[in-house]
Amino acid sequence: MARRLRPVQLDFLGTAPVRLVHTALVAAPPRAVYRALAEEVADTPRWFTAVTAARPIAGGAGRSVRLRGGVVFHERVLAAEAGERYAYRVEETNAAGMTAMLEEWRLSPDPVGTRVRWTMALDGPGPFRLVMRVRRAGVGRSFREAMRNLDRRLGAAPQP
Numbered sequence: 001m002a003r004r005l006r007p008v009q010l011d012f013l014g015t016a017p018v019r020l021v022h023t024a025l026v027a028a029p030p031r032a033v034y035r036a037l038a039e040e041v042a043d044t045p046r047w048f049t050a051v052t053a054a055r056p057i058a059g060g061a062g063r064s065v066r067l068r069g070g071v072v073f074h075e076r077v078l079a080a081e082a083g084e085r086y087a088y089r090v091e092e093t094n095a096a097g098m099t100a101m102l103e104e105w106r107l108s109p110d111p112v113g114t115r116v117r118w119t120m121a122l123d124g125p126g127p128f129r130l131v132m133r134v135r136r137a138g139v140g141r142s143f144r145e146a147m148r149n150l151d152r153r154l155g156a157a158p159q160p
Helices: 029-038 043-046 126-134 136-157
Strands: 018-025 051-057 062-067 072-081 085-093 099-110 113-123
Touching: 018 126, 029 043, 029 099, 029 113, 029 136, 043 051, 043 085, 051 085, 051 099, 062 085, 072 099, 113 136, 126 136
Parallel strands: none
Antiparallel strands: 018 113, 051 062, 062 072, 072 085, 085 099, 099 113
16 A cells, blocks of 8 residues: 545535536335445445456455555545445555545435435545546446446345
């Protein structure tokens, strides 16, 4: 790992200099979506193609995630509310420029299944902030593709 990031808390979701917020509908119920996000961490690359490897660490209190291109995040879970919310901050990374990062997945029931809202809250120097704002559309495409893949994956097996 290259370096430690600033240890932000959940309020950073509202104060971060860069916030990327994306939403999608998934046909599965919130509990099934939550399970895929928070409990089946190692399966994440099967539906989120930007992720090449993921595994729980610290007895499930964190995650280690590798992205395409070799970026690695070591994360600490800050909120785990079954069927409703999953949030974590990046504690260590090899990504250039980033000084703080927190992600939140909010799940809410919808007549067709689950409304998923993904917020990525970031900070870094000016050039980093600009690059992340420019990448907003690409991050959104990656998220929507992941949600379509997750929708297909969860629809393939019966959910309890």
